[in-house]
Amino acid sequence: MIVCKFGGTSMANARQFEKVKAIVTTNPARRIVVVSAPGKRFSNDQKVTDLLIDAFYEFPKENAATVVIERFLSIQQDLDLPVELVDFATSELWTRLESSEGDLNSRLDAVKAFGEEFSARFFAAYLSSQGISARFADPQDIGLLMTEPSERAQLLEDSYKELRKLKDTTEILVVPGFYGYTQSGKLRTFERGGSDITGSILAAAVDAELYENFTDVDFVYAANPNIIDRPEQIELITYREMRELSYAGFTVIHDEALMPVYRKQIPVEIKNTNNPSAPGTKIVAHRLLTDRPVTGLTADEGFSILYVSKYLMNRELGFGRKLLQIIEEEGISYEHTPSGLDDISVIIRSHYLTPKKEQRIVNRVLQELGAEVAYFKHGLSMIVLVGEGMRNSTGLAARATLAISQTGANIEMINQGSSEVSLVFGVLEKDKEKIVRALYDAFFQRVKLRA
Amino acid sequence: MIVCKFGGTSMANARQFEKVKAIVTTNPARRIVVVSAPGKRFSNDQKVTDLLIDAFYEFPKENAATVVIERFLSIQQDLDLPVELVDFATSELWTRLESSEGDLNSRLDAVKAFGEEFSARFFAAYLSSQGISARFADPQDIGLLMTEPSERAQLLEDSYKELRKLKDTTEILVVPGFYGYTQSGKLRTFERGGSDITGSILAAAVDAELYENFTDVDFVYAANPNIIDRPEQIELITYREMRELSYAGFTVIHDEALMPVYRKQIPVEIKNTNNPSAPGTKIVAHRLLTDRPVTGLTADEGFSILYVSKYLMNRELGFGRKLLQIIEEEGISYEHTPSGLDDISVIIRSHYLTPKKEQRIVNRVLQELGAEVAYFKHGLSMIVLVGEGMRNSTGLAARATLAISQTGANIEMINQGSSEVSLVFGVLEKDKEKIVRALYDAFFQRVKLRA
Structure with missing residues (x-):
């Protein structure tokens, strides 16, 4: 089984949804799909998650909240999804924005996670509408359990036992990244690593043969392209090398997010949703040494x-x-x-x-x-x-x-x-x-x- | 004022005593002379201090003790010193060897220090016999106070005030290195650094213009002569450089011994008793940089x-x-x-x-x-x-x-x-x-x- 994760730009609009569908259906091993909230469609665009945070803190909340719903509306319209999805999203967003349950962090978490949740709900609906056997998998239902305190939430190690059952899925599961639930049912987001870490956890839980991390770059560069003109691409890199390169925020994948797959030594591929045939960069536990000592x-x-x-x-x-x-x-x-x-x-x-x-x-x-x-x-x-x-x-x-x-x-x-x-x-x-x-x-x- | 210290080989026999006398009297600024116990006269010879330790531990004690007295006897004879000196040394050595006062460490200290004490007594007597204004300076009399416990004895910092008075001496003071006395009058030897440290302490106490450390090498080498054939000599070196070179036991002077002069930034010269006109190696706080980066x-x-x-x-x-x-x-x-x-x-x-x-x-x-x-x-x-x-x-x-x-x-x-x-x-x-x-x-x- 392959666990694949699609970042914000991969889920930014209907056109991107189509690309992701094409990627997912190309290989039947891709049965767990983790998605981010819709990200930027162009460089000055706003990410849905940032809009949600604005909506949470601002008065009136209408401006930002409306833009969020517009984003989902255009996806629904462009892909001909049931209009009830947008109604559901709208009522759910306002419920979360107006909730007074729990402390500030808990309420903020629920609002922030809205983007991932409805990204996953919409994408699952889209796959189904195309006759593909797929469903939205709620983190609470699949057992992605988080620590109780509303700050610095982390995965409960016990989750792995329950999550392991996803191994047997025959349909495609679309899982929202970035959050889970406490044992008492409270939503918690990961402090760092966002959807990357959800994908990594699920890959580790089901002993995936591969964890694919789809972003908007073809590969990891051997040096900073702002300093070096068209630096070489890295095709194969070890976890340790990737980690050392992250010294300067170099990496395209959050290094804490890699921990679960690192422990299981599951290979990771960094790939580009917009150019899926590019070989990408593969992160492995061990590799044969080439005649080039510096990666x-x-x-x-x-x-x-x-x-x-x-x-x-x-x-x-x-x-x-x-x-x-x-x-x-x-x-x-x-x-x-x-x-x-x-x-x-x-x-x-x-x-x-x-x-x-x-x-x-x-x-x-x-x-x-x-x-x-x-x-x-x-x-x-x-x-x-x-x-x-x-x-x-x-x-x-x-x-x-x-x-x-x-x-x-x-x-x-x-x-x-x-x-x-x-x-x-x-x-x-x-x-x-x-x-x-x-x-x-x-x-x-x-x-x-x-x- | 210059404080000069002469190591074991410099005090090994009458011929060496003559060389030391010549060095001391060449410069009237040399008014504090610190001496070690007589050392080796040839490569297979035994140091007096090692003989004393043998005498302390062995039964019968006669063998080693006799050799010690023989060494002093030959100095007395060759230099025509009063025979009473040897009688005094003999009775004092046996008193210390047979003493049952104090713990083992204290008794051993008293025996070990015998070599330095009588080296100083004999050398002071020799200078006097040559019409030079000089006297033996007992560490107890000049106030070289040590910590009380019989292990890891160190100088009491309070000593400096009393030792400072030596500044005013007009005659040459011959001070035995390696030991001092506790406030209750017990003899204690320095754990490390031997006579080097006594010289360094006295140089610091009197704010000497220079601390001369006479050994049997012309200078400090830039590298190990066992690996490099005739390595270059170092003429000028800073304390910090000297210290770093001691990483591998490189130094001819114990680096802890340098601490007192280091603190006062008093320059140190490593010189050869057997070749006093050689420039030697000078240790200073600061030096001008040359075009050679590595010392x-x-x-x-x-x-x-x-x-x-x-x-x-x-x-x-x-x-x-x-x-x-x-x-x-x-x-x-x-x-x-x-x-x-x-x-x-x-x-x-x-x-x-x-x-x-x-x-x-x-x-x-x-x-x-x-x-x-x-x-x-x-x-x-x-x-x-x-x-x-x-x-x-x-x-x-x-x-x-x-x-x-x-x-x-x-x-x-x-x-x-x-x-x-x-x-x-x-x-x-x-x-x-x-x-x-x-x-x-x-x-x-x-x-x-x-x-």
Whole structure:
């Protein structure tokens, strides 16, 4: 069985519904279809989910709510679906908007989930109208259970047992993504990952042979197309590589959403609803190594470095741990901690920091840890080379550092650990783009020219 | 004022006493002289301190004790010192060996310190016999106070006030290194650093213009002479560089011993008693950068790596800190923690590990931290390039990694942090020597050829 998920642009209008129908019916293994709420039809368009949030918060609610209903109305009309569907949607939307049951989060969740629910209801109706054996599968009915608190809702692990029964479906099940229900019957949306995570959960539950994630891109690029002109496509990538590339928000699929399929090592395909014959990008647990050690590269800005130094630091049992504790007590995650004998640096995303937090951290490091030097430096970029083949590739670090040095830029930090699939460079933000270009040339263009 | 310290080989016999006298009297600023116990006169010789430890533990004690007295007797005879000195030494040694006062550590300390004390007494007597204004300065009399417990004794910080008075001495004070007294009058030896630390403390106490550390080498080498044939000498080095070079036991002066002078930023000179006109190696707080970015390189074997991986690790606040806590709870210091997004490695000196400890750590990491992968790998070498000029040297990492890759060796780990004076490579032990040679060629030979 294949579980396939279609994102917002794939469900944006009747024309897209037709494409999705064509994709779903091409392969009889596609029996679980997870859908998002209708997304943008053109670049300045509004997503249905954003309209729903507007409707929830705004007074009068008519404007946004009317636009939502218009979107569904045009799908109903273009596809000749029963008009009762639109009446049902309208009354349901207003019931949710005017409800005073539950706390604010619960009511917002119910409104937000409306988009996915009716996207699925309309698409199931469309498939049926075309003589295809299909039905809307309510998350509550199939047993997609969520944790009770109205914040940071997550799947209840117990759900898997019940969801596994979907394995036996003979008809196509159209499941709305993004939400489920608590055991007491309250609707809850996933905090992150939206419909991606619903698809991933269902794929894991039924031990799908494949989880297809249909979006509006043909593949995952090997580098940021805003910096590199027409970068290469990645056809095959491992979970670990995909995850490392997400360092800089690189990925087209939310990495937390991948967790359920990752655990079961179910392959994932990123495909384009608008160009389904393109091979797409396949994410797998393991792959054969090619002669190209680097699969992709990514870069992000907005990093700071906390530099700490103390004579004989490395003789002190627990120094590094205490330093990380101080940072943790400020609620701050860190990225890397390169260290010498008497100094240690902590790389932190700058958005975690405020002048007050920095001052508190510096003071504590000086006073409690007896450091001689402690200060923050800002404006760093992290550039990450990713590839399963890197760890066996002699001379890779030389090739990368040579490419960087030829740009005239200085390397502020290098972080490479044993058995890893990544090599991280810290550089000044101003040097980021030229280094990305230099590294891309070193690891991709050169191969191209040879071929 | 200059504080000068003479090591064991400098005090090994009458001939060496003469050399030390010549050095001390050459410069009237040398008014505090710290001495070690007589050391080896030839490579198979025994150090007096080792003989004293033998005498303490062995029965009968006569053999070793007699050899100790013989050593002092020959100095007395060769230098025509009063014979009463030897009588005094003999009776004092036996008093200490036969004492039953205090615990084992205290009694051992008293016996061990005998070598330094009588080295100083004999040398002071020798200077006086030559008409030089000099006297033996007992650590108790000058106020070199130690902590009370008989283990891990350290200087009492309060000592500095009293020791500062030595500033005003007009005669040469000969101070035995290696020990002091508690406030209740018990003799305590320094846990580490021996006479080096006494000299460093006194230099700091009197705000010496210079701390001279006389040994039996002309200078500190830029690399290990057992691997590199006649490596270059280092004439000027900063404290930080010296400290980083000590990563692999490289240094000729114990790095903890440098702490007191480091704090006061007093320059240190490493010189050779047997060749005092050689310029030696000067350790300073700051130096002008030359066109050579790398000051020295050092390498050590016997490292292990703990590799830990978990999907979405870097989203977990506190993961790294908890990992270090587990390692700390086994009493283990770590060296570096290179990390990717979903994996972190901890570099540990292998001597800290036992199969049981490794198993406990791996189990806890898997169970308590929910890691997917955790294992140890052994047999790593760390190779460290050290230089104040490195952080401003574009292309340095490229030069180093290129040199390594040309040996065909793989780099297991790279660790470079911002503002540091070192660049650390983890490699397999079997590759250590060829990489040291390649790096030495890249950073030293090339410069030589150009010149």
